[in-house]
Every structure is written in structure tokens, then in C-alpha cells.
Amino acid sequence: MGLATRRMVAEREALIQIDFLTAILRTSNIRYSFFMEADDEFMREALTEARAARDKGEVPVGAVVVLEGAVIGRGHNEVITLTDPTAHAEIVALREAAQSLGNYRLAGAVLYSTIEPCAMCAGAILHARISRLVYGADDPKAGAVVTHFGICSTDFLNHRVMIDGGILEAECREVIQSFFREKRKTDTSAERCESG
Amino acid sequence: MGLATRRMVAEREALIQIDFLTAILRTSNIRYSFFMEADDEFMREALTEARAARDKGEVPVGAVVVLEGAVIGRGHNEVITLTDPTAHAEIVALREAAQSLGNYRLAGAVLYSTIEPCAMCAGAILHARISRLVYGADDPKAGAVVTHFGICSTDFLNHRVMIDGGILEAECREVIQSFFREKRKTDTSAERCESG
Numbered sequence: 001m002g003l004a005t006r007r008m009v010a011e012r013e014a015l016i017q018i019d020f021l022t023a024i025l026r027t028s029n030i031r032y033s034f035f036m037e038a039d040d041e042f043m044r045e046a047l048t049e050a051r052a053a054r055d056k057g058e059v060p061v062g063a064v065v066v067l068e069g070a071v072i073g074r075g076h077n078e079v080i081t082l083t084d085p086t087a088h089a090e091i092v093a094l095r096e097a098a099q100s101l102g103n104y105r106l107a108g109a110v111l112y113s114t115i116e117p118c119a120m121c122a123g124a125i126l127h128a129r130i131s132r133l134v135y136g137a138d139d140p141k142a143g144a145v146v147t148h149f150g151i152c153s154t155d156f157l158n159h160r161v162m163i164d165g166g167i168l169e170a171e172c173r174e175v176i177q178s179f180f181r182e183k184r185k186t187d188t189s190a191e192r193c194e195s196g
Numbered sequence: 197m198g199l200a201t202r203r204m205v206a207e208r209e210a211l212i213q214i215d216f217l218t219a220i221l222r223t224s225n226i227r228y229s230f231f232m233e234a235d236d237e238f239m240r241e242a243l244t245e246a247r248a249a250r251d252k253g254e255v256p257v258g259a260v261v262v263l264e265g266a267v268i269g270r271g272h273n274e275v276i277t278l279t280d281p282t283a284h285a286e287i288v289a290l291r292e293a294a295q296s297l298g299n300y301r302l303a304g305a306v307l308y309s310t311i312e313p314c315a316m317c318a319g320a321i322l323h324a325r326i327s328r329l330v331y332g333a334d335d336p337k338a339g340a341v342v343t344h345f346g347i348c349s350t351d352f353l354n355h356r357v358m359i360d361g362g363i364l365e366a367e368c369r370e371v372i373q374s375f376f377r378e379k380r381k382t383d384t385s386a387e388r389c390e391s392g
Contacts, residue, residue: 082300086320086323094282098281099280102279103279104279104280121316122316123317127275142353151345
């Protein structure tokens with residue numbers, strides 16, 4: 001069997017294992033005692049990142065990458081600060097994680113994001129071979145994991161991701177909603193100044 | 197009218213203008229004399245980038261960002277070299293273009309890529325407000341512009357991109373196919389060594 005074929009077989013076996021584990025976790029209560037506490041903890045770290053974005057005037061989204069219980073990458077939205085259209089929280093966190101691991105593939109890692117990832121970030125999650133994605137609130141406009149496209153659940157990209165949304169959902173949603181509430185207020189008062 | 201509303205109206209007007217221009221260009225021959233020569237020229241620059249990736253042992257994809265006839269960003273796939281799962285040609289070129297322009301939004305710019313962009317890169321193209329995407333060969337596996345998803349043509353993301361595929365298609369396809377042909381040969385001979 002050629003190396004390429006062996007790699008394909010190994011990838012297929014890994015997918016079957018993930019499917020099997022997902023099926024067990026989804027039908028049992030083990031998941032809730034096993035995952036949820038750690039999920040809350042790491043989502044709080046992602047929320048801290050989101051607030052760091054807000055303090056810079058950036059749309060407040062935060063993310064952390066966790067491997068074997070340790071944070072190996074952190075990021076918050078820095079599109080304006082870094083003059084970089086790709087500097088979303090998830091991308092920044094994935095790049096840092098790859099650097100700290102010395103590997104561009106992060107097999108076994110979990111990505112926590114306060115908001116459902118967009119198409120760019122969902123694609124990056126696949127390229128980085130993230131095993132599990134945990135996010136806070138859905139993004140009804142640009143969300144590309146559940147809301148639109150279903151990018152992390154497709155069959156043609158040789159990698160599937162376990163997905164759990166709704167972790168600390170209210171808190172994650174509030175951070176972003178209060179940011180836009182404040183922004184609208186500022187915009188309106190700026191306009192009032194403009195129009196005398 | 198509030199600032200947010202005015203911004204929405206302006207964005208909607210811009211979309212209508214793009215639709216109008218696209219309609220004219222698609223139904224006239226002007227496009228062929230006006231665009232095609234420059235397209236070939238810039239796609240050749242993207243091909244040079246693709247070959248730079250190949251020389252580093254990376255999957256050979258190249259991209260350039262062009263604004264008002266000048267290249268403002270270049271990139272080739274450097275995922276392994278930079279230990280960065282997001283370092284696709286398009287992402288590298290977009291980041292460089294934003295830096296050189298001092299703006300994370302690249303309105304009016306054209307992105308040339310040798311291969312149809314994946315979900316991550318298609319998403320980045322939207323975030324960067326690229327006006328036109330020109331690519332060489334379709335990617336039947338991961339292409340997310342025409343082959344899957346149609347990420348650059350959606351209505352819900354407030355930005356639409358003019359798309360032209362098939363520019364120097366044969367050459368773009370050959371660069372990538374010959375890379376994988378060579379790789380398969382190397383893999384097979386490596387296996388022969390392994391098995392004695």
C-alpha cells in the first residue's frame with residue numbers, strides 16, 4: 001500500500017473514530033459532567049479575549065485553542081489594530097497555537113470562540129485539523145458553521161469537527177450586543193453634532 | 197437619517213452599481229479587450245508565486261492583489277514553511293496588501309489566484325472588500341467560490357465580488373498537477389525503500 005493510500009486509510013479511520021465518540025457523547029450524560037465544566041472555564045478565557053478586543057474599539061470576539069487541558073493559543077479580533085482583514089479572534093488564536101506547538105496541524109485541539117465562526121474562520125479550523133469547536137452565541141448574519149454553509153460538517157474536505165454551540169451563550173451575546181448598542185449611541189450623537 | 201442607516205444605503209447602492217457594471221461587462225465584448233490582457237499579465241505574476249511555493253515543497257498556489265494597475269500584495273502557500281495553517285497564498289497576499297495600503301479594507305482591488313479559493317480564503321476576500329476575484333483553475337475538492345458554497349456570491353454578507361475563473365487555466369492546473377505527480381513518485385519510491 002502506498003504512503004498516500006495509507007494516509008487516506010488513517011484519515012478515514014480517524015473520522016470513523018470521531019463519529020463513534022461523537023455518537024457516544026451525544027447519547028449519554030457523561031458529556032455533561034465531563035466536558036461542561038472545562039468548557040465554561042475555557043469559554044471564560046475566550047470572553048476575557050473578547051473584552052480585550054472591545055477595549056481597543058474592535059468588534060468583541062475572543063478565542064482560545066486548548067490542547068490536553070492547556071491553552072496553547074489566544075486571540076481577539078484585531079482587524080483595525082493590526083490593519084489585517086484576516087485578524088479575527090479564531091485566526092489569531094490558531095496561528096499562535098501552531099507556533100507554540102511547532103506544527104501547522106493541531107490534531108486533538110479544541111477551539112473555543114465566543115461567536116459562531118464565519119466562513120474564513122471555519123475554513124481555517126478545518127485546515128488546522130481542530131478536533132472540536134465550542135462556541136458561545138450563533139451569528140445569524142455571518143455564521144458559517146451552523147447558520148450558513150455548514151463548513152465544518154462537510155464530507156468532501158477529509159476532516160470533520162465535533163461542534164458544540166451555546167456555551168455561556170447569554171454572556172457571549174451580551175458582550176457583542178452591548179458593544180453595538182454603545183456604537184449606535186455614539187453614531188447618533190456624532191450625527192447630532194454634525195447636523196448642529 | 198442615522199449614520200448606520202446612511203452606511204446601509206451606501207452599501208446597497210454600491211451593490212447595485214457592481215451588479216450594473218457586471219451586467220454590462222458580461223454582455224459586451226469590451227471586457228475581453230479591456231480586461232483580458234492585464235488579467236494574463238497579473239496571473240503570470242501569481243504563477244511566479246506558485247512556483248516559489250513549489251520550490252519550498254509547498255502545494256503550489258500563488259496570488260497577487262492589484263489596485264489601479266499596480267501589485268500591492270503578493271503571496272504563495274507557506275503553510276509548512278511558516279508553521280501557519282492560515283498561510284494560503286491569498287491570505288498572505290491580502291495581509292501584505294492591507295499593510296502596504298494602511299487599510300484593512302481593499303475596496304477596488306482585484307485578487308488574482310492560480311486556483312479557485314477555499315472557504316477560508318473566500319471568506320477573507322469578503323472581509324477585505326475585494327472588488328473582483330480572478331482565478332485560474334477550479335478546485336473540485338476545496339473550491340468554495342463556484343464549486344462549493346458560493347461564498348463570494350451570497351446576499352447576506354453585504355458585499356459581492358465580481359468573479360472570473362479560467363484565466364491561464366491550463367498553466368495554473370499544470371503547476372499543481374505536476375507537483376502532485378512528482379510527490380506520488382517520491383512517495384512510491386520511499387515506500388519501495390521502506391519495504392526493501
